[in-house]
Structure formats: structure tokens, C-alpha cells
Amino acid sequence: MNDLTGKVALVTGASRGIGKATALALAQAGASVFLAADGTAAELSAVKSECEAMRHGNRAAFGEYDVGDPLRVQVMVDDTLGAFGRIDVLVNNAGIRIRKPFGEFTAADFDQLMAVNLRAAFLASQAVLPAMRAQGGGRIIHVASQMGMVAIANSALYGLAKAGLIYLAKAMAVELAPENISVNAISPGPIETEFTRQQMEIHPGYREKREALVPMGRWGTPEEVAETILFLASTRASFINGSNVVIDGGYVAH
Numbered sequence: 001m002n003d004l005t006g007k008v009a010l011v012t013g014a015s016r017g018i019g020k021a022t023a024l025a026l027a028q029a030g031a032s033v034f035l036a037a038d039g040t041a042a043e044l045s046a047v048k049s050e051c052e053a054m055r056h057g058n059r060a061a062f063g064e065y066d067v068g069d070p071l072r073v074q075v076m077v078d079d080t081l082g083a084f085g086r087i088d089v090l091v092n093n094a095g096i097r098i099r100k101p102f103g104e105f106t107a108a109d110f111d112q113l114m115a116v117n118l119r120a121a122f123l124a125s126q127a128v129l130p131a132m133r134a135q136g137g138g139r140i141i142h143v144a145s146q147m148g149m150v151a152i153a154n155s156a157l158y159g160l161a162k163a164g165l166i167y168l169a170k171a172m173a174v175e176l177a178p179e180n181i182s183v184n185a186i187s188p189g190p191i192e193t194e195f196t197r198q199q200m201e202i203h204p205g206y207r208e209k210r211e212a213l214v215p216m217g218r219w220g221t222p223e224e225v226a227e228t229i230l231f232l233a234s235t236r237a238s239f240i241n242g243s244n245v246v247i248d249g250g251y252v253a254h
Contacts, residue, residue, distance in 0.1 A: 002234040005030035008084040009233065010077070012036045012067055012124065013094035015043035017193035018143060021222035022091055025230045027051035027058050031089065034080040035062035038094075059084070067094045067120035068112065077127040086135050087128045089233045092121035092165070093143040097195060099154040110157055117161035122168060129181070137180030139233050142169050143225075146189040146248045162187070166244045173242030184232050184240060188247040192219040215250035 009026045013019035014035035023033045024047070033051050035044050044062035051060035061083040065076040080087055095117045098109050121142050132138035147155055148162030169185035176183060190196065190210045196219070200207045211219060225247050231237055232245070246252060 002029045002230050002236065004089075004233065007031045007088040007233075008034070008080070008086050009089035009091065010034045010036065010080045010087050010124075010128070011091040011093060012065075012076075012120070013143075014047060014062070015040035017195070018188065018191065018222045018225045019091075019093040020047050021226035022093060022229045023047055023051055023060075024054065025223070025226040026089065026091075026233065027054040027060065029230060029234070030055055030058070031233075032059040032084050033061075034083060034087075035060065036065050036067070036076050036080075036094070037062075038066050039064060067124070068115035070119075070123055073120055073123040074127050077124060077131075081131055087131050088135070088138050090124060090128050090138070090140045091143065091229060091233075092124055092141065094120055095143070095161075097155070097158050099158075099199075101154055102156045105157055113157045113161055114164075117158065118164045118168070121165055125168075125172060125183075129176075132181050133179055137182075139237075140169075140172065140176075140181065140183045141229055141232050142166075142183070142185040143229075144169075144185045144187045144244065146187045146246060146251050148187055149246075150252050169244065170242045177241055182237075182241040184237075184242065185244040186225065186228055186232070186247060187244055187252075188220060188225045189251060190214065190219050190248070191222060191225060193222060213251055214248065215253065218249065220247060220249060 015037035048060040142165040144165040145162040147159040172183040
């Protein structure tokens, strides 16, 4: 049902959390996967081995890139094409969080969050267009957040960047659909990842406070998010374009 044999996927932020789960799900479906992250070679190497073990003949490669650097974003795409010759699926998952009260954010915080969480997706999407056009189409998926739709304290800049990703998906979808390139966003949260577990340790009651806002009464898992990304990358999502798929247990429903 989700067969991606012969397809190539580029996943950013692929060393852990949602990115790692996504890479494994795509590899399980038969895709060759290029794993990109910043400064995590040992973790990327481990994920590469897991991807290759998913199915006989699976191929995977990885590289380290600071996607906040426009030049490195282009190198990342060029390296993917050098390794596999095509890019059928781009998953813009890389992101960072800086939590501060609104009045304490600096101009440097703004620039860093926008560079990694929004500009990198914009530049990577532009960089893959020539290859996708030449091969007759592709899928681009932006990993946004439920915080792009609802606000919580100390996350103004993160939410702003994620709201931008949701709009970017819609704008790209309208323009690129005639070229058989579909673009969607997903908005997960709260999801239990390495970052959120750290927040639970630092801030007592963090888990319970966020969990109380989820009608399903629990946090989601990276694997649940990855399954939705896999669906959007598959032929089963052939008529889904310009959407923002919310994966939040009902968080934004009230």
C-alpha cells in the first residue's frame, strides 16, 4: 500500500526523533534515504545502518549540514543527487527550539530560529525543484507544529516559524501542482522526543500540563508522525495537496 521501491527521500533532522522515525518508515517502504543533520555523525551512521537493514537491497547515505547556512542547504541537495541520482520526496523536518518569555528574545534568537525552522525548508524546497521537474514530479512535506496554530507561553518565535511553514506549504502547492509536485505540511504535537523529555526533566509538571490539553490524554510518538509522512509520500495521497495534517490527539480541537 505504501510501496516506495525505486524512490529516493531526503530527510532533514534525521538523526533522532521524528526525523529518524520518518527515515526508518520510508526505508521500510522501500525508499532509498539520504539522512541529513548537523553535527551528529555517529547517530546518523546508526540510523543509516537501521535503514539498510529494513529491506534487502535498501540504500542509505548521510551527511552533516548546518541547514541554517544557505550554502550548506544546496550542498545537501547536491550530495543527495550525487548519491542516488534523484529526489522524489523531501521531508523538511530539521528544527530547533529556544524557549524564552517574549520580552527576552533577542534579534539573534529570531534570526537563528527563522534560519533553521523556516528558511532552510524554503531553500531546500527551491534546491530540489530542478531534479523534481526533470523527473516529472515529487512530494515535499514540511514538518510544522500545532504551535503554528495555537500559542503557548515562551514559544513565540518557534510558533511563528511553524506558522510560516504551514503557509509556505499552501503557497508552494498552488504553484507547483501543475508540475506534479505536491506540497503538504504536518502539525504534530505534543510528541515525546529527546527534546521534550529534557523539558520534562528541567520543568517539573511539564508532561502533565501539556498532557492535560490533549483530549486523548497522552503524548504522541515519533512513529505515529512518521506514518502520516509515509502516507503523504505514497501514491495513496495522490490528491492531497496544500493541506496541513494535524497529528495532536485533539490538542487544537478545543
